[in-house]
């Protein structure tokens with residue numbers, strides 16, 4: 001699975017937000033998209049999962065223009081964990097997770113097992129009957145990752161997947177994504193985490209993709225100061241690793 005963006009521009013309410021973005025995610029790659037608040041990361045992601053039509057450029061998944069695929073075909077290729085959580089209706093966690101199976105034929109008797117396995121992988125085993133709306137922010141976020149997992153796509157789009165999570169669960173989700181080995185494009189804010197977990201990253205600023213490549217090459221103090229207006233100093237720091245259960 002290969003995601004390829006060429007010259008993608010996007011407007012919101014007639015305002016140009018993303019300008020001629022080029023970006024590539026190869027099969028099995030974990031790629032981060034970083035940049036300051038409001039620079040257009042979510043907007044760019046939305047053009048990929050078809051919540052927004054680009055005003056110019058081409059977005060292809062395995063060579064096919066994503067905006068020309070049928071809804072079902074698109075959902076079989078690409079799963080999304082977006083920032084907005086779904087309307088808080090009275091769905092159970094099971095029902096929310098199984099929405100990820102909608103692009104597949106019914107009658108798959110093993111959907112229950114898939115659901116249980118996915119919930120287990122995100123640390124929510126046994127919560128199937130809970131009402132989704134009653135979960136905490138971090139639990140909701142992990143349930144939405146479980147929904148993306150049962151969709152069994154080879155491309156995963158994650159918009160700040162760790163924003164509500166404590167440090168242990170942040171690492172849990174990032175490790176999980178790595179282990180999946182699925183092509184992943186994730187908007188992340190923590191540059192240290194992006195550098196630690198991702199194969200490559202792209203830096204956006206003011207609607208443009210400024211740089212892309214391995215974290216060590218891209219995240220230079222010069223670029224960070226240009227993009228974020230902060231001074232970056234490389235120091236030894238506390239490193240967190242999850243303890244085994």
Ligand SMILES: Nc1ncnc2c1ncn2[C@@H]1O[C@H](COP(=O)(O)OP(=O)(O)OP(=O)(O)O)[C@@H](O)[C@H]1O
Nearest residue numbers: 012013015017035036037038039040041042043044
């Ligand atoms: N519906 C809208 N109409 C007009 N402008 C919008 C709309 N939605 C977002 N914007 C603007 O578009 C710009 C890009 O927003 P976007 O959410 O893509 O940024 P982001 O990089 O994901 O930011 P963050 O890190 O804060 O999540 C922002 O200036 C935002 O205010």
